[in-house]
Amino acid sequence: MDDIKVLFVNQEIEPYVVGTQMASAGLKLPQQAMALGYDVRTFMPKFGVINERRNQLHEVIRLSGLNLVIAGADHPLIIKVASLQSIRLQVYFIDNEDYFLRRGIFHDELGLPYSDNDERGFFFAKGVLETVKKLRWIPDIIHCNGWFTSFIPPLVRTLYGGESLFGGVKILYTLYDDTPDEPIGANPYNTLGALKITPEEREGMRDADHAALCRLAIRYSDAVGKGEIGLDPGLIAYAQGLERPLYDLHSEEQVQAAYQSLMG
Known part of the structure; x- marks a missing residue:
């Protein structure tokens, strides 16, 4: 198995x-x-609630410094890293002061969603893919977890679709009970302008909520994971309608079976 590479993109x-x-x-x-x-x-993402000193995050200078264009504006990409020594896992963090230097994760002090959550998610997704390119590490499977990773599948299949690095990758998009009935941002139609999705798909994102964004991710994924109980039944039905394989991912055996099935 040591020649199989899995990129985890986690919310x-x-x-x-x-x-x-x-x-x-x-x-x-x-x-x-x-x-x-x-x-x-x-x-x-390097959300503002994460204490850098306590968790021993540090910037990776050789991976930082790229500017990403989101909704027509440049935003510097900062890459940080930390290690979970007990399990020998290294975690890369996508950071930017405009998008992530905030007290909340997705909501402000009043409980209102940030109006640029769509831009933040798009920046995160592009930041991950650009960093993987810099690492020159070619994944076989991209495993996305959470609605904030939803831009990864359409980005890989459209904007990055012509790049050999991602040409043969399989995408597993895992659903959780995290799709509140609220807009994902002030103008997702504008944010998604960089994608090469169909005009109908882009129009459907004009006033998108979280479920609409998840449906977009499902359309561009190879399979769908079920991360917990209480999932939106409409999203499960949507994946079934597209004949996307559905996998439970609650044990090591289930994870192995899902990956083996994806790799054919």
Whole structure:
């Protein structure tokens, strides 16, 4: 298995974010993949709630410095890294002061969603893919966890579709109970302008909520994982309608079966 490379793109990972099934899975899934002999790289956003000193994050200068254009504006990409020594897992963090230097993860002090959550997610996704390119590490499987990773599948299949690095990659998009009935941003239609999705798909994102973004991710993925109970039944039905394989991912055996099936 040591020649199979799995890129984990996680919304949350313990101990950096705690208290959710997704954060627990964000730690457990890479750990299980490493135990099975897979070569693993793991990414998450550097949310402002993460204490850099306590968690011993440091900037990786050779990977930082690229400017990413999001909704027509340049935003510097900063890459940080930390290690979970107990399980020998290194975590890369995507950072930017405009998008992630905030007290909340997705909501402000009043509980209102940030109006640029769509831009933040798009920046995170592009940051991950550009960093993987710099690492010159070619993944066989990209395993996305959480709605904030939803831009990864359409980006890989459209904007990055012509690049040999991602040409043969399989995408597993895992659903969690994290799709609130609220807009993903002020103008997702504009944010998605860089994608080469169909006009109908882009129009459908004009006033998109989280479920609409998840459906977009499912369309561009090879399979769908079920990360916990209580999932949106509409999203499960949507994946089934597209004949996407559905995998439970609650044990090492299930993770191995899913990856083996993806690799054919």
